[in-house]
Amino acid sequence: MESKINRYSKQLILINSLFIILWLVVSVFPFIWTFWGSFKVKADFFSRADWMFAVTGVNTLIETGDTSTVKAYVESWTEGEFWKATLNTIIITVSVVTISLFLGTLGAYALSRSTYKYTFWILIAALIFRAMPHITLVSGYLFPFFQLNVWGILPTTIIVLVAINQPFTLWLLYSFFKTVPKELDESALIDGCSYFQAFRYVIMPVMWPGVITAGLFSMMLAYNDFTVTSLLLNQQNYTMVPKINAYLGTIEHSGNYMWAVSSVVSATAPLFMIIMFFQRQLISGLTAGAVKG
Amino acid sequence: MPHKTFFWFFFPSGLAMLLFIGLPIISSFFQSLHIEPEQILMEVEKCDPFGCKTETKVDIEATTKLQEEQPLGRFNGLGTYGDRNHLAFEEIKEAWRNSSSMSEFIDILLNLPFYKALLFTLTFCFAVTPPVVVLGFIVALSINTLTKSLKGPTIFGVILPMIVTPLIGSLVLFWMIDAKGILGATIQYLFDDPNLSLKSSSQLTWITLIIYGIWHNTPFAFVVFYAALQTVPQDPIEAAIIDGASRYERVRHIVIPHLYPVATFIILICLMDNFRVLEPIIGFAAEGVAQSLSWMIYNDLRSENKMLFGSAGATSMLTIIGVAFLLTPVLIRTWREFRTER
Numbered sequence: 001m002e003s004k005i006n007r008y009s010k011q012l013i014l015i016n017s018l019f020i021i022l023w024l025v026v027s028v029f030p031f032i033w034t035f036w037g038s039f040k041v042k043a044d045f046f047s048r049a050d051w052m053f054a055v056t057g058v059n060t061l062i063e064t065g066d067t068s069t070v071k072a073y074v075e076s077w078t079e080g081e082f083w084k085a086t087l088n089t090i091i092i093t094v095s096v097v098t099i100s101l102f103l104g105t106l107g108a109y110a111l112s113r114s115t116y117k118y119t120f121w122i123l124i125a126a127l128i129f130r131a132m133p134h135i136t137l138v139s140g141y142l143f144p145f146f147q148l149n150v151w152g153i154l155p156t157t158i159i160v161l162v163a164i165n166q167p168f169t170l171w172l173l174y175s176f177f178k179t180v181p182k183e184l185d186e187s188a189l190i191d192g193c194s195y196f197q198a199f200r201y202v203i204m205p206v207m208w209p210g211v212i213t214a215g216l217f218s219m220m221l222a223y224n225d226f227t228v229t230s231l232l233l234n235q236q237n238y239t240m241v242p243k244i245n246a247y248l249g250t251i252e253h254s255g256n257y258m259w260a261v262s263s264v265v266s267a268t269a270p271l272f273m274i275i276m277f278f279q280r281q282l283i284s285g286l287t288a289g290a291v292k293g
Numbered sequence: 294m295p296h297k298t299f300f301w302f303f304f305p306s307g308l309a310m311l312l313f314i315g316l317p318i319i320s321s322f323f324q325s326l327h328i329e330p331e332q333i334l335m336e337v338e339k340c341d342p343f344g345c346k347t348e349t350k351v352d353i354e355a356t357t358k359l360q361e362e363q364p365l366g367r368f369n370g371l372g373t374y375g376d377r378n379h380l381a382f383e384e385i386k387e388a389w390r391n392s393s394s395m396s397e398f399i400d401i402l403l404n405l406p407f408y409k410a411l412l413f414t415l416t417f418c419f420a421v422t423p424p425v426v427v428l429g430f431i432v433a434l435s436i437n438t439l440t441k442s443l444k445g446p447t448i449f450g451v452i453l454p455m456i457v458t459p460l461i462g463s464l465v466l467f468w469m470i471d472a473k474g475i476l477g478a479t480i481q482y483l484f485d486d487p488n489l490s491l492k493s494s495s496q497l498t499w500i501t502l503i504i505y506g507i508w509h510n511t512p513f514a515f516v517v518f519y520a521a522l523q524t525v526p527q528d529p530i531e532a533a534i535i536d537g538a539s540r541y542e543r544v545r546h547i548v549i550p551h552l553y554p555v556a557t558f559i560i561l562i563c564l565m566d567n568f569r570v571l572e573p574i575i576g577f578a579a580e581g582v583a584q585s586l587s588w589m590i591y592n593d594l595r596s597e598n599k600m601l602f603g604s605a606g607a608t609s610m611l612t613i614i615g616v617a618f619l620l621t622p623v624l625i626r627t628w629r630e631f632r633t634e635r
Contacts, residue, residue: 012540016435020447023432026508028450030465031457033475037468046473054475107306114294120631122303127627129314131620133569135587136609139594140317143324143602147364163313166306195298224458226572227587231594241458245575248464261468264461275456279449286516 031268038262039068045261072258073266076247080259082266084236085243089223089267092158092239096222097215100162100169104214105207107166108173109199113182123174130167134227137164141232152234160232161222168221169214172285176210177203213285216278223271240267318613325606328369329599366603373607378589380611381405407611410584414615416499417570417585421506422563426556428507429514434544436515437522448519455512463505463576470501495582502583505573510566514559521555522548561623568619569612586612 033054037045040053040060047053057067064071076082111119141160145151180203188198223240230242238246244267247260275282294302335352338345375382388401402408436447454462469476472490481489491497525548533543571587574580580588586608593605 013438016438019431020435020439024447024450027452027454027512030469031453033469034465045468046471050478103306103309107303110294110299110302114299116296116299122307124624124627126310127624128620129310131565131616131623132314132318133587133609133612133616135569135571135590136321136612137314137317139590139602139605139609140319140321140324141313142594142600143365144320159309160313163309166310167314170306195294195302199302220456226458226460227591231591241460244464245460260464264464268457268461271456272453275452276449279445279452282452283448283516283520286513286520 034261035265038072038258038265039070040258041069041071042258045258072256072262075256076259076263077266080247080256080263082240082243082259082263085238085240085263086266088154088233088237089239091154092161092229093219093222095158096161096165097218099158100165100218101211101215103162104166104169104173105211106199108170109177109203111170111174112177112180113185123171126167126170130171134164134225138228138231145232151232152237154233154237157229157232157237160228161225164228165218165221169218172214172217173210176207176213180206209281212278213281216274216281217285219274220271321606321609323606324365324602325373325610326368326370326603327366328373328603329366329601369603373603374611377405378604379407379607381407406584406589407608410586410589411615413499413583414568414570414585414587417503417506418564418567420503421510421567422560424507425510425514425563426559428511429559430518430552430556432511432515433518433522434548436519448516451515452512454508455510455516459509459572460576462509463573466505466508467577492578498577498579498582502570502573502577502579505577506567506570509573510563514563517555517559518552521552525551557622557626561619561626565616565619565623568616586615 037054040057041063043059043063044053044057047059053059060069061067063069111122137160142151145156150156184206185198185202188202189195193201225239226241226245229239230245233239233242235246240263244260244263247256247263335350335355336347337350338347340346374380377384384405385402388398392398392401403412432451436444436451439447457465468474470480470491471477472481472492477491480491481487491501529547530543533547538546569587570585571591574583574585574588575591580592584592590605590608590612593601593608
């Protein structure tokens, strides 16, 4: 490929680099800006006089005696009870990932190994389920949940998120298990293993790449969810995302707008860390099924 | 795999989906057939030194009793679907009869809540998707030319807008375009208009939301295109180079045809995902001028003391019909894929 004709001309390299830098700025700058601004006071972050105040922190210096402050963080985590929202998010995320991987691997393995026609219909049904807007499902949950008195608590939300997550997990793991050679578990079956033993001792050791990808997507769904958590949890059990929305909405917190800004940073930072480590898996999951064309 | 083994492997997952995705749809439909009970009124005679008056009051006791007997409200059939907040048959008929011109009729039509929301939802879908596909493709092409050591960090930076939840993403942008934020202030400076605000008019808010949509969705298109670019066959490209094709010609006649199926996949997923747009509207505080179908449902369910289950159910059903239209091509595509695999 490294023929002379295919070398990039200088102009092309220049235009290309400029475009990439521009696009990187568009994607990344808003986060850097918010991160920087979260250490300022509101008068600087939303500066009437000059937006440069958000960089230099003029009002922050006047109000707190330093050009940057962690006041918003301290207050939102203690007074604003963001620690509780964080704890709830951790509980929900860990449970959702664990349960949906457990159910998903079993289901997807069965789907990939069965040769009957109904697997096709199950997969089509899963596709339809995946397309359902979450808010329409929530509108179906609320009434029965009120009647059964299970509204507002964490376990309900966990189960709901696991279920909502199943179609995607099934599809992802199904296409992964299809790439695991059939001969592997078939030979175990011939040697006298039951299907479950074959799954446990032959498939489980080799399925981790697929499971990590599926787990990553379950995690993102549970961590990022707003529709389900904001409508199915009561205020005390809010996770991070509805909590941030609550900071913005209520009048009692209107003076503490910076709580929302700092909480956005607190909620986004761990997610970015995780994605940095698992970027490859994320991309392989996004493209599963798409690239085959 | 025998049926019985398959059943036990699949049972937990299938049960979860059936109970929490299948049933809610049915429950939503059931709710949409009911309407909140009316308050029972009673006439009370009130006497004071100046005479007696009859007043109508809400009979709280009877109302509560009725609510306990029929928690879902009374049966209303398909009535909710036709009322003013949904398909609004009556209002449309009236508008058709009374309006003198077509534009007046359309004006009235688009001011009805459901049609207003439908218009925004569809505008959002169809305005966001084409730029996403084009930009995603260009970004993928240019990142593909980078050296290997630069690729990783660049890709990480580019996919950030997709990773954050839409609510947080829209808030981050919203704070910047605030008249007192960096972008808002710059725009005011550029147009030399100190009162210009992206929140001031409905058109500007719509444009802001659409720009947000493009910002949020482009990384997905990029990732899929980028992966597909790795599978472009090299032989035809080399042959084209020998035949003297320019870089543009190679992209136009070899790479793009190879990516057509991937592009349709992106378009379909993009349309389906954007059809449920909700969080950006909340994040940008744009409820006043831009409502989507999902937002209508959210709004019906938000208040804790009086949730409009019937209305939310009806909008949900109508939304699902909309999704079904968008989903059909995806299903046909999957069907074909399965056919060829077997």
